[in-house]
Amino acid sequence: MKKITIGLVVALATLLSACSNDDGASAGAATQQSFKWKMVTTWPKNFPGLGTIPQDFADNVEKMSGGRLKIKVYGAGEMVPALQTFDAVKSGAAQMGHGAAYYWKGKIPAAQFFTTIPFGMNAQETNGWFYHGGGNELWQEAYEPFGIIPFPGGNTGVQMAGWFQKEINSLADFQGLKIRIPGLAGEVVADLGGIPVQMPGGELFSAMQSGALDATDWVGPYNDLAFGLYKTAPYYYVTGWQEPGAALEFIINKQAFEQLPSDLQAIVEIATEAANANMLALYTAKNNEALQSLKEKGVKIRKFPKDVIEALKSSSLQSVKNLVASDKMAEKIFNSYQKFLAQSSEYHALTEQDYYHNRSGIDWAKAQPVQE
Amino acid sequence: MKKITIGLVVALATLLSACSNDDGASAGAATQQSFKWKMVTTWPKNFPGLGTIPQDFADNVEKMSGGRLKIKVYGAGEMVPALQTFDAVKSGAAQMGHGAAYYWKGKIPAAQFFTTIPFGMNAQETNGWFYHGGGNELWQEAYEPFGIIPFPGGNTGVQMAGWFQKEINSLADFQGLKIRIPGLAGEVVADLGGIPVQMPGGELFSAMQSGALDATDWVGPYNDLAFGLYKTAPYYYVTGWQEPGAALEFIINKQAFEQLPSDLQAIVEIATEAANANMLALYTAKNNEALQSLKEKGVKIRKFPKDVIEALKSSSLQSVKNLVASDKMAEKIFNSYQKFLAQSSEYHALTEQDYYHNRSGIDWAKAQPVQE
Numbered sequence: 001m002k003k004i005t006i007g008l009v010v011a012l013a014t015l016l017s018a019c020s021n022d023d024g025a026s027a028g029a030a031t032q033q034s035f036k037w038k039m040v041t042t043w044p045k046n047f048p049g050l051g052t053i054p055q056d057f058a059d060n061v062e063k064m065s066g067g068r069l070k071i072k073v074y075g076a077g078e079m080v081p082a083l084q085t086f087d088a089v090k091s092g093a094a095q096m097g098h099g100a101a102y103y104w105k106g107k108i109p110a111a112q113f114f115t116t117i118p119f120g121m122n123a124q125e126t127n128g129w130f131y132h133g134g135g136n137e138l139w140q141e142a143y144e145p146f147g148i149i150p151f152p153g154g155n156t157g158v159q160m161a162g163w164f165q166k167e168i169n170s171l172a173d174f175q176g177l178k179i180r181i182p183g184l185a186g187e188v189v190a191d192l193g194g195i196p197v198q199m200p201g202g203e204l205f206s207a208m209q210s211g212a213l214d215a216t217d218w219v220g221p222y223n224d225l226a227f228g229l230y231k232t233a234p235y236y237y238v239t240g241w242q243e244p245g246a247a248l249e250f251i252i253n254k255q256a257f258e259q260l261p262s263d264l265q266a267i268v269e270i271a272t273e274a275a276n277a278n279m280l281a282l283y284t285a286k287n288n289e290a291l292q293s294l295k296e297k298g299v300k301i302r303k304f305p306k307d308v309i310e311a312l313k314s315s316s317l318q319s320v321k322n323l324v325a326s327d328k329m330a331e332k333i334f335n336s337y338q339k340f341l342a343q344s345s346e347y348h349a350l351t352e353q354d355y356y357h358n359r360s361g362i363d364w365a366k367a368q369p370v371q372e
Numbered sequence: 373m374k375k376i377t378i379g380l381v382v383a384l385a386t387l388l389s390a391c392s393n394d395d396g397a398s399a400g401a402a403t404q405q406s407f408k409w410k411m412v413t414t415w416p417k418n419f420p421g422l423g424t425i426p427q428d429f430a431d432n433v434e435k436m437s438g439g440r441l442k443i444k445v446y447g448a449g450e451m452v453p454a455l456q457t458f459d460a461v462k463s464g465a466a467q468m469g470h471g472a473a474y475y476w477k478g479k480i481p482a483a484q485f486f487t488t489i490p491f492g493m494n495a496q497e498t499n500g501w502f503y504h505g506g507g508n509e510l511w512q513e514a515y516e517p518f519g520i521i522p523f524p525g526g527n528t529g530v531q532m533a534g535w536f537q538k539e540i541n542s543l544a545d546f547q548g549l550k551i552r553i554p555g556l557a558g559e560v561v562a563d564l565g566g567i568p569v570q571m572p573g574g575e576l577f578s579a580m581q582s583g584a585l586d587a588t589d590w591v592g593p594y595n596d597l598a599f600g601l602y603k604t605a606p607y608y609y610v611t612g613w614q615e616p617g618a619a620l621e622f623i624i625n626k627q628a629f630e631q632l633p634s635d636l637q638a639i640v641e642i643a644t645e646a647a648n649a650n651m652l653a654l655y656t657a658k659n660n661e662a663l664q665s666l667k668e669k670g671v672k673i674r675k676f677p678k679d680v681i682e683a684l685k686s687s688s689l690q691s692v693k694n695l696v697a698s699d700k701m702a703e704k705i706f707n708s709y710q711k712f713l714a715q716s717s718e719y720h721a722l723t724e725q726d727y728y729h730n731r732s733g734i735d736w737a738k739a740q741p742v743q744e
Contacts, residue, residue, distance in 0.1 A: 063638035064436060119731050122724065124496060124529070127649065128656030157496070158723040220723075239726040266435035267639070270646045277499065277649030284500030288715035291722075301722065313734050321739040331741060338736045343660035348728060350663075350673065351530040351592075352494065354611040356725035359491050359717065362685050364710045367693040369703060 035260065037071040040089070042082040042099035044202060045075025048226050049282055050219075050248065053154050054098040057250070057275040064267045069260070071096065082200055086251065090146050095256035098153055101139075101249050102183040107146070109323060110330035113337050114139050114150070116246040118185050118316035120337070123155040123245035123280050124352070125344040130247070131273075133340040138333045147254045151272035154248035154279030157287065159240030160224065161304065162217035163208065163233040168304055171311050180204060180216040184319045185242030191315040201227065208232035217242060221290030222283055236299045241312050248279065407632065409443040412461070414454040414471035416574060417447025420598050421654055422591075422620065425526050426470040429622070429647040436639045441632070443468065454572055458623065462518050467628035470525055473511075473621050474555040479518075481695060482702035485709050486511050486522070488618040490557050490688035492709070495527040495617035495652050496724070497716040502619070503645075505712040510705045519626045523644035526620035526651030529659065531612030532596065533676065534589035535580065535605035540676055543683050552576060552588040556691045557614030563687040573599065580604035589614060593662035594655055608671045613684050620651065 039058060043051040058071035074094070076082035085097040086104050101114035114135070121129060129135040130152050139150045162181070166173065177194040186196030199207060199216075201223075207213045209232050216233075217240070218224050230236070250272045257265060295301070304312070324334045411430060415423040430443035446466070448454035457469040458476050473486035486507070493501060501507040502524050511522045534553070538545065549566040558568030571579060571588075573595075579585045581604050588605075589612070590596050602608070622644045629637060667673070676684070696706045 060638065060642050064635060064642060066633075066635035119734050120736075122727060124652065124656050127653040128660075131650060131653040132657035158727045160723075221719075238722045239730060240723070241727075241730060244727050244731070261438075263436055263438035266432065270432050270436060271642060273646035273649060274642045277645060278503060280496065281499040281503040284496050284716065285504035285712070287723075288500075288712070288719045291719050292715060303726070309730050313730075317734060317736070317739050320736070321741075324739055325741055334740065338740055340657070340660070341736055343664060344656065345731065347593075347660045347663050349732065350610045351532075351612070351659075353725060353728035354675070355494060355530045355613075355616050356720060356728070358611060358613060358681050358685075359616070360721065362491050362689060364492075364689070364692070364713055367689050367696055368706065368710055369693075369697055 033261075034067070035069045035264070037069065037095040037256065038079065038093075039071050039073045039096040039098060040079050040085045040094040041074060041097065042076055042085050042103060045073075045078060047075075047201075048223060049156070049279060049286070050154075050223070051075060053248075053275050053279045053282070054250075056278065057098075057271050060271045060274065061267055064271065065264055069264050069267065073098075076200070076202075086146070086148070089148055089251050089253050092253050092255065095253050097251045099249060099251070100246065101150070105183065108142055108329070109327045110142050110333050112183055112323070113330070113333045114142070114247060114249065115183065116243045117320060117337070118188055118242050119244065119313055121245055121341055121344065122348075123157045123247075125341065125348070126155060126245045126247050127152065127276070128344065129337065129340045134336050135340075138336055142329055142333070143251070149252045149254050149257055151250040151252070151269065152247055152276040153250040153272060154276050155283075156219050156223075156243070156246045156248075157280055157283050158220075159217065159243040159246060160220050161237035161240055161242065162215055163224070163229045164215040164235040164237055164302075165208075165233050166214070167235055167302060168237065168308060170305065171308055174308075178212070178214045180207070180213055181242055182217075183242070184316070184323065185217075187319040187322075188242070188312060188315045191319065192311060204229065205232060219246075220283065220287045221294055222286035225290045225293060230294055230297050230299050234300050235302050236294065237302050237304060239303070241304075241309070241316070248276075250275070405633075406439070407441045407636070409441065409467040409628065410451065410465075411443050411445045411468040411470060412451050412457045412466040413445065413469065414448055414457050414475060417445075417450060419447075419573075420595060421528070421651060421658070422526075422595070423447060425620075425647050425651045425654070426622075428650065429470075429643050432643045432646065433639055436643065437636055441636050441639065445470075448572075448574075458518070458520070461520055461623050461625050464625050464628065467625050469623045471621060471623070472618065473522070477555070480514055480701070481699045482514050482705050484555055484695070485702070485705045486514070486619060486621065487555065488615045489692060489709070490555075490560055490614050491616065491685055493617055493713055493716065494720075495529045495619075497713065497720070498527060498617045498619050499524065499648070500716065501709065501712045506708050507712075510708055514701055514705065515623070521624045521626050521629055523622040523624070523641065524619055524648040525622040525644060526648050527655075528591050528595075528615070528618045528620075529652055529655050531589065531592050531615040531618060533609035533612055533614065534587055535596070535601045536587040536607040536609055536674075537580075537605050538586070539607055539674060540609065540680060542677065543680055546680075550584070550586045552579070552585055553614060554589075555614070556688070556695065557589075559691040559694075560614070560684060560687045563691065564683055576601065577604060591618075592655065592659045593666055594658035597662045597665060602666055602669050602671050606672050607674050608666065609674050609676060611675070613676075613681070613688070620648075622647070 080088045088094045089097040101111040175193040180197045180199045189196045452460045460466045461469040473483040547565040552569045552571045561568045
């Protein structure tokens with residue numbers, strides 16, 4: 001009897017531990033597995049917004065999955081350099097990444113449409129096109145050859161034109177201007193006689209202080225304040241013609257995604273949608289606050305003169321035309337992008353733009369019984 | 373031996389069935405339960421956008437939870453009439469609802485701040501305030517006495533001012549105007565000599581055709597086209613001063629929410645964030661398309677004259693002032709709302725509004741090699 005009893009106890013113990021090791025089954029054996037993923041990013045670890053939103057995403061996925069999918073987020077350079085994020089996800093070294101599509105324009109010229117186009121869609125229009133205008137499907141098609149699935153990963157809203165050592169009073173002031181500016185906008189600046197420089201955000205402060213740069217764009221008040229760029233130049237130019245609604249991206253290794261059970265796949269996808277929206281809400285709140293701080297620090301807000309805006313527009317049109325003519329996928333994407341933008345431009349001129357105009361001048365503080 | 377072996381087999385079988393019955397454990401026994409919820413809504417079943425987004429939400433929750441939380445969505449009148457949605461969730465007859473906070477202004481005057489305020493925040497600003505400006509916390513505080521937890525549940529973007537039988541050429545044309553218009557905007561119209569009417573969307577078509585109404589607001593091109601309102605009046609007035617960014621809401625019975633394990637609570641909350649963003653993206657895409665259809669049908673787009681806009685603004689300011697003076701919670705919420713709006717108005721005038729202005733006139737079709 002004794003031996004058998006021991007045998008029974010052992011048998012029970014084994015089964016019990018099998019049960020308690022099951023940390024999150026939802027539908028059949030396949031889903032009883034737990035997963036640990038790595039997410040590499042193009043941002044400094046926990047950089048405001050750009051770096052914190054991917055961490056929030058990872059936290060949400062862990063909560064929703066009851067711990068069955070844990071994602072460790074790496075800052076730029078912690079696992080791979082910022083601009084090797086795409087390759088790390090392609091190879092599977094990391095299952096996931098967060099960055100911006102236009103960083104990969106060397107591999108995929110058309111990718112620029114999935115971040116931002118000078119004088120193109122703003123954030124609200126970009127999300128309309130991504131989710132309900134065919135944008136996401138074209139994005140997936142563009143990344144498919146690399147075994148990568150893209151998802152929208154946030155938006156900064158309209159950015160700022162950037163920080164300038166000298167005022168821009170005419171087109172002539174672009175001659176020889178050394179300015180850090182990414183994507184198609186770099187070609188536009190070059191077309192106007194400037195010298196576009198590609199440089200990661202982390203190097204901008206010293207390059208502006210040393211005079212290696214005459215001007216730099218970065219993002220907007222929230223992120224520019226974090227880098228202290230107001231200490232490097234007196235003039236802050238609005239509006240970000242070059243990035244009217246820069247979209248970020250989550251990229252996922254296709255094989256890794258397909259190994260997830262369907263409930264975890266849904267959790268990942270819906271979590272990207274929440275993160276995409278949450279970043280724009282965060283920037284909308286923080287940019288407002290940061291602009292006030294910058295003004296208190298004496299930053300001089302400037303706008304480009306009309307002739308400069310018009311030159312930037314015609315040059316932007318030409319640079320997009322060149323891109324579209326040079327690449328079949330770019331042409332296919334632009335065909336969709338341009339149709340959506342043509343309609344949304346007309347609609348938003350009648351609604352969002354007209355509303356901002358009509359609202360101006362109303363002083364809500366007057367409705368407040370207690371002035372604070 | 374035989375008896376003991378049988379005893380062993382029974383013991384094993386019991387344990388095995390305990391394992392296989394575990395249809396979704398993630399952290400302890402509490403989470404092994406499945407849940408069936410009812411969601412009542414203030415919209416016709418599957419009405420474009422307003423009705424389809426809650427269904428998408430329910431589908432996403434079921435997918436993410438591996439079927440552990442199933443939510444059945446009811447259209448207005450299927451379980452309770454539209455305007456009993458709040459009470460049905462309060463009583464627990466339904467665990468969840470979808471509608472708009474300003475429908476409950478009789479119970480909670482301050483609730484209007486969580487839908488829209490005439491000449492107040494647009495959609496992007498509203499989401500900034502909700503998620504990162506303290507709005508959601510105030511919303512939860514306002515609903516707490518009713519045992520209901522609110523979550524943002526979508527946004528239509530800037531609406532249209534509505535459909536008018538006659539042109540509005542001056543303030544005098546508001547005298548005796550019978551117009552369907554909800555919320556604070558109704559008080560504004562009354563202040564200008566009009567006759568505001570409260571009426572559910574489903575009744576608008578016949579009321580306009582019978583002449584019971586001289587004018588009506590509803591939402592925007594996407595939803596107005598669905599109701600065929602273009603057949604009832606020739607003039608379509610932009611811009612929706614009365615609803616510059618109408619927010620919808622998910623409301624959840626607090627006890628029902630607290631009975632969910634933490635992973636399902638996270639799934640529900642993140643799914644509301646995705647649904648909230650998805651509705652604005654949907655309206656951004658569909659309003660563009662619908663506006664084109666309406667123009668093809670010969671709809672005459674009109675704008676109010678400047679003096680009408682100014683009168684609407686000062687009257688809106690006064691009606692908000694009255695609300696704030698009459699209700700302590702309204703005053704507390706307005707204090708937060710007004711501070712956020714003051715900053716975002718200034719910021720968006722420099723960015724979003726200035727960008728729309730700078731972008732105007734660019735003809736992207738010129739960048740397209742193949743004209744279609």
